[in-house]
Amino acid sequence: MKEILIAGGGIGGLAAALALARKGRKVRVLEKAAEFGEIGYGIQMGPNVSRMLERLGVLAAIEETAFFPQALIFADALDNREITRIALGDAFVRRFGFRYFVIHRRDLHGGLLEACKRQEGIVLESSRGVLGFSEEKNLVKVKCENSADYEGAALIGADGLWSPTRQAVIGDGAPRSAGHFVYRGVVPDAEITDRSRSDSMTIWGGPNLHLVQYRLRGGTVMNNVATIASRRFRRGEGNAGAPDELEATFARCHGQVRDNLRYVSRERNWVLHDREPATNWTRGRVTLLGDAAHPTLQYLAQGAQMAIEDGVVLAEKVAAAGDDLNRAFLAYQRERMNRTARVVLSSRFFGEYIHVDGGARELRNELARRRDPDNPWEVDWLYKGIEVDGRL
Numbered sequence: 001m002k003e004i005l006i007a008g009g010g011i012g013g014l015a016a017a018l019a020l021a022r023k024g025r026k027v028r029v030l031e032k033a034a035e036f037g038e039i040g041y042g043i044q045m046g047p048n049v050s051r052m053l054e055r056l057g058v059l060a061a062i063e064e065t066a067f068f069p070q071a072l073i074f075a076d077a078l079d080n081r082e083i084t085r086i087a088l089g090d091a092f093v094r095r096f097g098f099r100y101f102v103i104h105r106r107d108l109h110g111g112l113l114e115a116c117k118r119q120e121g122i123v124l125e126s127s128r129g130v131l132g133f134s135e136e137k138n139l140v141k142v143k144c145e146n147s148a149d150y151e152g153a154a155l156i157g158a159d160g161l162w163s164p165t166r167q168a169v170i171g172d173g174a175p176r177s178a179g180h181f182v183y184r185g186v187v188p189d190a191e192i193t194d195r196s197r198s199d200s201m202t203i204w205g206g207p208n209l210h211l212v213q214y215r216l217r218g219g220t221v222m223n224n225v226a227t228i229a230s231r232r233f234r235r236g237e238g239n240a241g242a243p244d245e246l247e248a249t250f251a252r253c254h255g256q257v258r259d260n261l262r263y264v265s266r267e268r269n270w271v272l273h274d275r276e277p278a279t280n281w282t283r284g285r286v287t288l289l290g291d292a293a294h295p296t297l298q299y300l301a302q303g304a305q306m307a308i309e310d311g312v313v314l315a316e317k318v319a320a321a322g323d324d325l326n327r328a329f330l331a332y333q334r335e336r337m338n339r340t341a342r343v344v345l346s347s348r349f350f351g352e353y354i355h356v357d358g359g360a361r362e363l364r365n366e367l368a369r370r371r372d373p374d375n376p377w378e379v380d381w382l383y384k385g386i387e388v389d390g391r392l
């Protein structure tokens with residue numbers, strides 16, 4: 001059987017490569033960047049994705065570099081008061097089957113990359129930006145920068161938020177900017193002055209802003225993420241999300257919360273994007289995966305987790321459909337569509353909910369205080385994970 005080509009060697013592309021090769025398919029990953037890699041910040045991983053990482057045979061190795069917070073704490077950024085917490089101990093594991101962890105993105109990506117290198121049937125090529133493709137009877141021809149064309153049995157576009165493969169398959173233009181701007185910083189743990197919650201992950205929510213703090217790499221460094229929902233962006237003004245807007249948006253916050261802003265770098269920011277859920281991300285022997293298929297805002301911390309789940313489901317469908325890859329891709333899309341759409345839409349909701357002020361803030365805090373401690377945020381549908389090959 002001809003190999004399957006994957007455009008993009010991010011977390012999604014590597015997870016898909018590993019899942020397919022473990023089902024016996026030959027795979028070639030074509031990555032645009034000169035080297036396979038990830039940015040140097042943290043990422044959260046819920047129990048639903050651990051289930052998938054275990055199936056891929058990489059959970060134990062990845063967990064070695066992870067940090068396991070004792071609780072997820074939600075605090076009000078205006079007065080620094082804790083509103084609620086989700087304990088992440090034994091009861092959490094009994095309910096969801098796995099622990100919640102946070103990890104440096106390079107350690108997660110690196111764990112997948114190492115596993116791909118060891119796995120028979122995977123070829124990894126960098127400096128191979130995919131420029132376009134054409135479909136012929138039973139194959140896909142892929143045009144790349146810096147090389148001759150490739151021929152594969154199929155193409156999976158795991159080429160991220162700005163996916164060129166998506167433009168060829170769906171053609172729906174640029175993703176939607178939410179006007180939310182993110183500043184990040186990883187600093188040595190010793191530099192953190194307020195250590196009162198440092199064994200947990202803390203999320204401070206406030207008017208048009210929130211801040212997240214958690215430790216990484218055995219607790220040696222602290223990951224800090226400050227986000228603002230830009231009013232300048234909403235008013236169509238210039239300089240939206242610039243550092244002075246970051247300071248101004250946090251000006252009303254409790255001193256301790258404002259103090260945490262010094263841990264994020266002002267050198268660059270990231271603008272959050274998503275897309276309306278689509279129903280047509282497969283065409284013939286070409287399909288999409290991860291952010292290329294269903295980019296989401298960060299508010300459920302699930303974008304990469306959905307990409308990993310995608311890879312596992314895709315491989316299961318490919319194994320079941322033999323050489324009918326169009327059938328496999330349509331079955332994969334059908335199975336992933338509603339779950340990923342729910343993540344996209346729920347993330348938008350949480351992005352609004354966390355950023356409220358006035359009476360809405362009072363209501364949010366009261367609802368958070370009264371939540372069911374056994375089913376915090378009603379996340380069973382998400383954290384309990386998905387069935388693959390007929391089993392959880």
Ligand SMILES: Cc1cc2nc3c(=O)[nH]c(=O)nc-3n(C[C@H](O)[C@H](O)[C@H](O)COP(=O)(O)OP(=O)(O)OC[C@H]3O[C@@H](n4cnc5c(N)ncnc54)[C@H](O)[C@@H]3O)c2cc1C
Binds near residue numbers: 007010045131163
């Ligand atoms: C601030 C922030 C916080 C987040 N926090 C979390 C979190 O806590 N948990 C979580 O699960 N998710 C989180 N996410 C989402 C997560 O980062 C993404 O969903 C995830 O990285 C998507 O992976 P991907 O492989 O689909 O795409 P990407 O990571 O974007 O990878 C795409 C790859 O394709 C390559 N590429 C691009 N164009 C081409 C081309 N033409 N040819 C070949 N290769 C190409 C790129 O170089 C890249 O390597 C967060 C996102 C943001 C912005």
